[in-house]
Amino acid sequence: MVTAENAATSEVPFLNIIDPGFDFGAPEVMAAQAESWYADSPMGLLVLRYAEAQELLRDRRLDHNGRGYMEQNGVFDGPIYDWFVPMINNHDGEDHRRLRGLVSKAFTPRMISELRPFIRAEAERMAEEMASAGSCDFVESFADPLPLAVMCRMLGVPREDYDTFRLWTNDIGLVFSMIHGGDIVARVERAVVGLNGYISSLMEDKAKNPGDDLISTLVAAQREEGQVSEDELRNLLVTLVFAAHDTTCHQLSNAMVVFAEHPEQWNLLAERPELAPQAIEEIIRWAPSTPIIYRCAAEDFDYGGLRVEKGTFMTMCAQTAQRDPRVFEDGGSFDITTGSTAPPLLFGAGLHYCLGAPLARAEMADALSALVRRLGPPSVVGPVSWRPPTGIHGPEQLPLRFGDR
Structure with missing residues (x-):
């Protein structure tokens, strides 16, 4: 906290980040x-600021608490508490290393490489459907189903269960x-309960009938090594579900909002597809999900x-810091030709850097490639509803019309 002595010697800017319309x-x-x-x-x-x-x-004097x-x-007890408090993100030291060590056995470059053909095929199919439709809700038509399909493929979730899974994985990110109240706590609780039950049944099934999916790999590793309990593995998998779907969904939607505001950048990417890696980094810098x-x-x-x-919460404002002119030249402008050497903050840093x-x-690259090949720049054609700015942030509804290619 800012102590009384601090407050007396400085005028601290105040920002009301719980205002639903707040913009970082x-x-x-x-x-x-x-x-x-x-x-x-x-x-x-x-x-x-970025530095x-x-x-x-990376400061060891801070933890996740x-x-x-x-x-x-x-929230002092109940399903959300029981999932969130022991989550891998909220562990440090030996417990974090032990849990991360299990997940890293499956989150490998080979796994991602093997998923790429599926990601490309799904992205191209969805882009083709949007090209035929003319206009769409981008979240419903592309941003939500693409990472959902990838996540389900990775975990081994049957396609017939996608719609059930989708509701839970959207709500758990809330x-x-x-802090925004309303029905958010109830939605998160329903999602946690639903996912815990579903993941438990999947773990049981994969133990008896293993496949080439991530859950089968982790269940086998957990039983062979015994370093992680079944409860810890279930918690890990529920956390992976939320991280693999919700964040990428909103990052894809944020990208379309940004390109709608900068159509010349979309056309540049279509003309120069080799800019895709830089475009992804610039989207993540400019409008992180x-x-x-x-901390x-x-x-x-x-x-x-x-x-x-001790006990003071410090919130790193990734979106604000990633526009810091002390680090990013022309940081107040969106430009996919700019190659930044400063890594984005949204994936964390140090021992807690995001494995995903x-x-x-990879999903962003294949998605953008499929979209710019078939479609012209997006335009927003109706009201956009947004997630609150203090969590996983992006549109919940994004009505778009794409130009002709």
Whole structure:
């Protein structure tokens, strides 16, 4: 927290990030960044600049404190609490290494390579259907079903169960938006209960009838090595489900919003497909589906002129920091020809760097390739409804019309 002494000696910018219309790239946010590396908010300290965010993500004096995050949002027990608190993201030290070691056995370059033909085929089929339709809700037609299909293929979920799975995997990502109230907690709880039951039955089935999918691989490794319990494996798989689907869905939708605002960049990508890797990094920099990353002080410490007390939540504002002019030349502009050497923050850093980052990039690459080959630039043709800005962020409904190619 900002202590009384800190507050007396500095004027700290205040940003109301729980306002549903809050934008981490808004002029007032960038003005706060120019004034200070941090700001205050209803959720604690916000880290606004890239260098500080990158350093703090690696700082061992900060941890994830899943219990504190739950209690801060008024959840003290129940299914959400029981899933979230022991989640791999909320472990550090030996427990984190043990859990991550199991997942890394399946999340390999070979696994991603073997998925690529399926990703390309699905992306091309969906793009062709949108080209025939003329206009669409992009989330419903492409952004949601593509990563859902990839995730289900990776896990070994039968296609007939996709629609059931889809509702749960969309709602579980709202766990980082519970501060907004309404029916969010109830939706997350239904998703956690549903996924726990479904994943348990899949684990049981894969133990008896193993295939070449990720769950079969992890179940076999868990039983052979015994380093992870069945409850821990179930928790890992539920967490993977939410990470593999929801974040990529919203990243794809965010990309279309950005290209609708910059149609010349879409046409440039169509003319120069070799720019796809740079385009993906620029989309992730400019409009990340994870605009903030939480950490919590595990001890009292001093940083950047502040006395940070144990239990203080510090929120790294990835979207804001990834436009920091101290690091990104012309950081306030979207340009797919710009090749940044600074890594994006949304995948985390250090020991907690996201294992799924290569798969997310592969899905984005194959999706953009299929879309720009068949379709002209997107235009928004109706109201866009958005997820709250404090969690996995992106459109829930995105009515688009694509130009002719």
